[in-house]
Amino acid sequence: MRKELNAAAVRKFAANNIVPIIFIVLCAVCIPIAGYSGTYLVDQIITRIVRNSFLVLSLLIPIMAGMGLNFGMTLGAMAGQIGIIFITAWNVVSIPGLLLAAIIATPIAVLLGWFCGKMLNMARGREMITSYMISFFMNGVYQLVVLYGMGPVIPLSSDQVILPRGYGVRNTIDLLNVRKSIDNFWSIKLFADENGAGGITIPFLTIILIALLCIVIIWFRKTKIGQDMRAVGQDMEVAREAGIKVERTRILAIVISTVFAAYGMIIYLSNMGTLNTYNSHSQIGMFSIAALLVGGASVSKASIKNVFLGIILFHLMFILTPQAGKNLIGQAQIGEFFRVFVSYGVITLALVLYEIRTRREKAESARNLALSQEATA
């Protein structure tokens, strides 16, 4: 009896955590093949945690409000990029520059988030595909503004940013003036060699910022509006009956997520040191969502634990696969392609698993209802 219970518990655990388990196995296989040192791997993981956590954390609030994975976080990323473009053109450097970028990005992110929230309220029940399409639509608007508006309409004249023809932003902008400003503000290096090379860099300020966001999210869940969001996420009609302004709460969830995504993008870009003006934001949504799902989150449930586990596993695979591919068959490109299809594959798998689980739960509750009705009859 006890053995059966244990087996059932293991099966349930495996079914609920199938994605992280696959990734743990993949990473365990790739680590010896890639042949990287432990120090290098830890340093890379820390770099990627500080680079991406803010972005991935921004996805938690819409999930809490029952709106699924917010593909519209791309809108926030666009807002963050616009802030970065401005400060680069004005040559405002270091942490003041990043703060100014955040101030510029905030109203843009609020506006875009409000628009996205309004649209998602109109397409209730189809939030994910709608937010995905909105991100494509807004990408067009962004490109129009950045490609033709910046220069003649929005006065920017920096050679570093504007194309030689006099309008439009360059394909790639070097962010040397803000590169690693937050990370280098307060950091220590462990296990470095005599020349200061190698080792593990720990950027304390960025870690504090991420920890603060985690605390804000935990606190937010306990506030009145946080409780409202959870109620809306569980059942919209019941929440409405309880006097919660459902539409307003949902819009607020998206606005908060978009603003956090804008800040996350600013942190991400300052860590990377280059802005790929026309592509950076379109990749970011997909990668952040994939990382969250790899951590064991689902469309309806996600926690801070999922965020960090996901980033570690997803990025460990990112680091390992090119080298593993190179060592196995002499081509790093195979690893690059591998991680691309894994990114899309994991999102597909998570969506399918969510659908199967929802159906199973519905069938189970129907069976229980039938049984209880039989018993009362």
Add this chain to the structure above:
Amino acid sequence: MKSAKEIFDIRFFVRLGCIAVIIALAVFLYFFGKQRTLYVDNWSTEIDGTSYRAVDWAMVKVDDGKEQEYSPRQRRGLQLRGTEHTIYITTEDDNFNEVVLDPVTFTLPSDNSIISLPALVAGLDAEKSIQPFIPEPSPVQAGSAEAEAPAVDEFGSMTSDF
């Protein structure tokens, strides 16, 4: 419909105050964080009809930057942040005795400015010693403009780093 008293309540003014503080912070960050280039120039020059001969030797420090040695016909570019700056000059007199000049405080007139070291050493005002500087544009190579034209990828590329 809400009355004017309901609209302009205490909450409205608190929000307005917050927006004003954020705008003020943005303006402060802009001026505090803006980086400009100052070229410290030790070439013989003529300002307002007076000639100033290049200084034979000088040690120059701007703000908290590194002290640098200047010989005649030397020019160095410095990246400065903020609105007001101070230049510290140490030079030598005709008997090769070290002379520490009084620090000179100045503001930069443009994003790229040039300050004449000989004029400063001769005691000319900082405002007159500094002029906007427009560096000569580097020649554009054929085809570089086309190469810079943005290539918009509809779906983004997922093969780059993340």
